[in-house]
Amino acid sequence: MSQSFLRTDALPALPGPYLLFLGDVHEAGYAKTAFGLRDWAPERCVGEFACAGATVTTGLPFLTPAQAVAAGARSIVIGVANIGGQIPEAWITSLLQAMEAGLDVISGMHMRLGELVALRDAAAALGRQLIDVRQPPAGIPIASGHRRTGKRLLTLGTDCALGKKYTALALTRAFAQRGHAVDFRATGQTGILIAGRGMPMDAVISDFAAGAAELVSPDADPTHWDIIEGQGSLFHPAYAGVSLALLHGSQPDVVVICHQPGRERVLGHPQYALPSIEETIALTLQLGRRTNAGIRCGGVALNTAHLDATAAEALLRSESQRLGCAVADPMRPGPAFDQLVDACLV
Amino acid sequence: MSQSFLRTDALPALPGPYLLFLGDVHEAGYAKTAFGLRDWAPERCVGEFACAGATVTTGLPFLTPAQAVAAGARSIVIGVANIGGQIPEAWITSLLQAMEAGLDVISGMHMRLGELVALRDAAAALGRQLIDVRQPPAGIPIASGHRRTGKRLLTLGTDCALGKKYTALALTRAFAQRGHAVDFRATGQTGILIAGRGMPMDAVISDFAAGAAELVSPDADPTHWDIIEGQGSLFHPAYAGVSLALLHGSQPDVVVICHQPGRERVLGHPQYALPSIEETIALTLQLGRRTNAGIRCGGVALNTAHLDATAAEALLRSESQRLGCAVADPMRPGPAFDQLVDACLV
Numbered sequence: 001m002s003q004s005f006l007r008t009d010a011l012p013a014l015p016g017p018y019l020l021f022l023g024d025v026h027e028a029g030y031a032k033t034a035f036g037l038r039d040w041a042p043e044r045c046v047g048e049f050a051c052a053g054a055t056v057t058t059g060l061p062f063l064t065p066a067q068a069v070a071a072g073a074r075s076i077v078i079g080v081a082n083i084g085g086q087i088p089e090a091w092i093t094s095l096l097q098a099m100e101a102g103l104d105v106i107s108g109m110h111m112r113l114g115e116l117v118a119l120r121d122a123a124a125a126l127g128r129q130l131i132d133v134r135q136p137p138a139g140i141p142i143a144s145g146h147r148r149t150g151k152r153l154l155t156l157g158t159d160c161a162l163g164k165k166y167t168a169l170a171l172t173r174a175f176a177q178r179g180h181a182v183d184f185r186a187t188g189q190t191g192i193l194i195a196g197r198g199m200p201m202d203a204v205i206s207d208f209a210a211g212a213a214e215l216v217s218p219d220a221d222p223t224h225w226d227i228i229e230g231q232g233s234l235f236h237p238a239y240a241g242v243s244l245a246l247l248h249g250s251q252p253d254v255v256v257i258c259h260q261p262g263r264e265r266v267l268g269h270p271q272y273a274l275p276s277i278e279e280t281i282a283l284t285l286q287l288g289r290r291t292n293a294g295i296r297c298g299g300v301a302l303n304t305a306h307l308d309a310t311a312a313e314a315l316l317r318s319e320s321q322r323l324g325c326a327v328a329d330p331m332r333p334g335p336a337f338d339q340l341v342d343a344c345l346v
Numbered sequence: 347m348s349q350s351f352l353r354t355d356a357l358p359a360l361p362g363p364y365l366l367f368l369g370d371v372h373e374a375g376y377a378k379t380a381f382g383l384r385d386w387a388p389e390r391c392v393g394e395f396a397c398a399g400a401t402v403t404t405g406l407p408f409l410t411p412a413q414a415v416a417a418g419a420r421s422i423v424i425g426v427a428n429i430g431g432q433i434p435e436a437w438i439t440s441l442l443q444a445m446e447a448g449l450d451v452i453s454g455m456h457m458r459l460g461e462l463v464a465l466r467d468a469a470a471a472l473g474r475q476l477i478d479v480r481q482p483p484a485g486i487p488i489a490s491g492h493r494r495t496g497k498r499l500l501t502l503g504t505d506c507a508l509g510k511k512y513t514a515l516a517l518t519r520a521f522a523q524r525g526h527a528v529d530f531r532a533t534g535q536t537g538i539l540i541a542g543r544g545m546p547m548d549a550v551i552s553d554f555a556a557g558a559a560e561l562v563s564p565d566a567d568p569t570h571w572d573i574i575e576g577q578g579s580l581f582h583p584a585y586a587g588v589s590l591a592l593l594h595g596s597q598p599d600v601v602v603i604c605h606q607p608g609r610e611r612v613l614g615h616p617q618y619a620l621p622s623i624e625e626t627i628a629l630t631l632q633l634g635r636r637t638n639a640g641i642r643c644g645g646v647a648l649n650t651a652h653l654d655a656t657a658a659e660a661l662l663r664s665e666s667q668r669l670g671c672a673v674a675d676p677m678r679p680g681p682a683f684d685q686l687v688d689a690c691l692v
Binding site for chain 2: 142143144145146201202203204205206207209210211235237238239240241242243244245246248266269271272287290291
C-alpha cells in the first residue's frame with residue numbers, strides 16, 4: 001500500500017476539452033450524453049457541432065472543428081445515441097472534418113470507431129486517436145483486497161437506470177462546495193466522458209472486475225473523498241456480479257442507496273420484483289463489510305422526477321421518517337439534500 | 347422458455363477423443379491436467395504422447411500422432427502446465443507433428459496458441475483448428491433470469507482451489523451410477539477438457555457472466571440433473587462477483603458447499619479470514635434465492651487429502667453432527683459419500 005498519500009491515477013485521461021457532436025438528431029432525448037456533459041462538465045466543453053439540418057442544441061456556441069481547435073478543443077465527443085448504437089454514414093463526413101482540423105474522436109457507443117474504415121484510415125493518415133470509452137485499459141490486475149488510503153462513497157441502487165450516476169455527481173459537487181477535496185469516479189461510459197477518465201465496468205473480464213474497481217479509486221490523501229458511480233444492483237438477475245465486484249473493489253466507507261419510487265419490477269426483467277430499500281441497505285452493508293468493516297449507509301437518494309415539488313417534498317419527508325435516515329432527491333437542492341450530504345460526511 | 351424439454355447445447359463441443367500431450371516435463375505435478383483427463387474422461391483419451399526425454403506418464407499407451415489418428419483421435423490436448431503458462435519451443439516440434447498427422451490442437455494455457463507463428467501458419471496450411479478453451483464463445487447473451495427446465499446442482503466453496511470441480515465430477519459419477527440422467531457442466535479450463543465443452547467463466551466480460559452461466563446448463567428434461575462446477579467464493583475479495591453471477595445464472599435447486607479443513611486464510615489474500623462453512627451455506631442460500639426460491643443445501647464436501655483414513659472418517663462424522671447435514675469427502679467413497687448423494691437427490 002502506498003504510504004505517500006500521493007494519488008497516482010492509473011487510468012488514462014481523455015484528451016479535452018471537447019467539441020460536442022450532435023449528429024443529425026432531431027429529438028433531444030437522443031442527445032442525453034451531450035446534455036449530461038454540458039450540465040456536469042461545462043469546463044470540458046468548448047462548444048457544439050452538428051451535421052447540416054440537425055435541430056437539437058445544448059445551448060453552447062456552435063463551432064466548426066477549426067474554430068473549436070482555435071478555442072482549445074482537443075477532441076470531438078459523440079454526444080448522441082441512435083437506435084441500434086451504430087454510427088450512421090451521415091456522421092462520418094463531419095467526424096472526418098473534425099479529424100482533419102486536429103481533433104481526436106471519442107465515442108461511448110457500442111460500435112467501435114475503428115470498425116469504420118474511413119475513420120480508421122483517416123486516424124492513421126492524420127495521426128489522430130479513435131477512443132472508445134467502452135474499451136477497458138490493458139493490464140487490469142486481479143484485486144489485491146488491500147485497504148487504500150482516503151475516503152470512499154459508492155452509490156448503489158435497487159435497480160439499473162434510476163439515478164446512481166447523477167447522485168454521485170450531485171454529491172461530488174456538494175462535497176466540493178463545502179470545501180472537501182473530492183473526485184467523481186466514473187464506472188460507465190457517460191460518467192467517463194464527464195470525469196475525463198474512468199473504468200467501463202460492464203466491459204471488464206469478470207475475473208478482473210474487482211481489480212478494475214480498485215483502479216478506479218486509487219490511494220489518496222486521508223481526508224480526500226472519491227465518490228464512485230455504482231452499476232447495476234446486487235439483486236439484479238443479470239448484473240449482480242458486476243455490482244458485487246464494484247462494491248468489494250471500491251471498499252466504500254459510505255454507501256448511498258438509490259431508488260425510483262413507484263418502480264416495482266426490475267427493468268427489462270418484469271418477472272423479478274424490485275427489492276425494498278431496507279433490503280438493499282441491509283445486503284449492501286452485509287456484503288460490503290467483507291472488504292471494509294467500517295462501511296455505513298449515508299442515506300437514500302430518490303429519483304422523484306415524475307412528481308411535482310410538493311409531492312416530492314412530502315415523499316422525501318415520509319420516507320426519511322419511515323427509514324430513519326436522510327432521504328433526498330439529489331436533483332432537488334434544499335434542506336433534504338443538505339441533510340443527506342451532512343449524513344455522508346459525519 | 348423451451349417447452350419441448352429437448353436439450354439444446356448452445357456450447358460448441360471440442361473435437362475428441364484426445365491424444366494427451368505431456369511435453370517435456372519430469373514432474374507429475376505439472377501434468378495435473380493429463381491425470382485429470384485420464385481419471386475423469388477415460389473415454390475421451392486414446393493415449394499419450396511426449397517430447398523425447400520426458401519421464402512422466404499417465405499409464406495410457408504411448409502413441410505417435412499417426413497411431414493416435416488411426417485409433418480415432420481428433421485432437422492433441424496439452425496436458426501439462428509449466429511455470430509462467432507459456433508454451434516452450436521444445437513442444438512446438440511435437441505439436442507440428444501432431445497437426446501434420448491430422449490432429450487439432452487444444453490448450454487450456456494462458457498463452458493463446460495462435461500467438462505462436464509456427465502453429466498459426468501450420469493450422470492455416472493444413473486446415474487444423476487451434477482451440478484455446480480459455481476463450482469464451484462469441485454471442486453470449488445478457489442473462490434473462492428465466493427459470494429453465496430440469497434440475498441443477500452447483501458446488502460452491504469457502505475459497506478457491508479446494509475441490510469444487512472434483513466434487514462436481516464425483517457427484518456426477520454417483521448420480522449416473524444410480525441411474526439418473528446427469529451431465530457435468532464445466533466452468534473452468536480443466537473441467538471443459540473433461541466435459542468436452544463448457545464455459546470459461548473467468549474469461550467472460552462481466553456484464554455477460556450470468557448469461558454465460560445460463561448457457562452452461564440449458565433447458566433439460568424435468569428429471570435430468572446438471573451438476574455445475576463452481577468458481578471462486580462469494581466471500582473472495584477478488585472473485586466474489588464471478589461466483590455470484592454463476593450462482594444467479596445457474597439457478598441451482600441444490601448447492602454443495604466445499605471446504606478444506608485447516609485452511610484459515612483466503613489463498614493468496616492472507617489478510618482475509620476464510621468464512622465458516624455455516625456462513626457460506628447461509629449466504630449462498632440467501633443470494634441464490636433471488637433466482638431460485640426453492641434452493642437448498644444438499645450437504646458439505648470436505649477435502650481431507652492431508653488426513654489419513656481414520657482421521658478423515660472421524661472428522662466427517664463430527665462435522666456432520668456439528669453442522670446437521672451430510673458431510674463427505676467425494677474422493678473417499680463409502681457411507682458418508684452415499685449419504686451426501688442421498689441428501690442431494692431427495
